[in-house]
Amino acid sequence: MIDLYTWTTPNGRKISIMLEACGLEYEVHTINIGANEQFAPEFLKISPNNKIPAIVDRDGINGEPTSVFESGAILLYLAEKCGKFLPSEPKARLEVMEWLMFQMGSFGPYLGQAHHFNMFVKEPVPYAEKRYQDEAYRLWSVLNTRLKGREFIAGELSIADFALYPWAARFEFQRINPDDYPGVHAWMKRLEAFDFVQRGMQIPG
């Protein structure tokens, strides 16, 4: 059994999609980041950077409870645990790692800033709005180029797809029209067709 600490955001949904795809049993614990629950001392013990997602695998390393924070680390941990969605062949594995890190370092942090300055800021900040909007267009173009003629981001369906999809799915916050990025749009539809992706995207309900 895995305890999943999460909220209704793309980073949380990467992990619920992965848990659903692996068919692992898990219990959802909501951490309402709007109510500052991420700063509770009990949560900081498993997620020292006060962010969701985090997991505790009750039957983890050496059969002992194992906590993991940072969504990229969690995806890698779960891929190793369930033996799926991360190839062992070195070249294929490297490609998955590259696109997973692209998500962790760019197609997430910068899009998160676009969400903030487009949707949640109290006073508009035109410089920041433009900076992150331009970066959103650029990042979607990078993803679009990569996905042209490919079914998934790196060979077979992988944790890199699960990391990228929930961020792409928030395209409205990024003022993106997916029709302008046909490679990404077709890939999103492919991902959306998986029932485990649909279930993962509903967590927490």
Ligand SMILES: N[C@@H](CCC(=O)N[C@@H](CS)C(=O)NCC(=O)O)C(=O)O
């Ligand atoms: N690099 C982290 C980022 C996680 C993250 O930014 N989580 C946000 C929600 S999507 C959060 O918990 N924010 C609460 C806060 O910053 O106080 C990861 O990928 O796990």
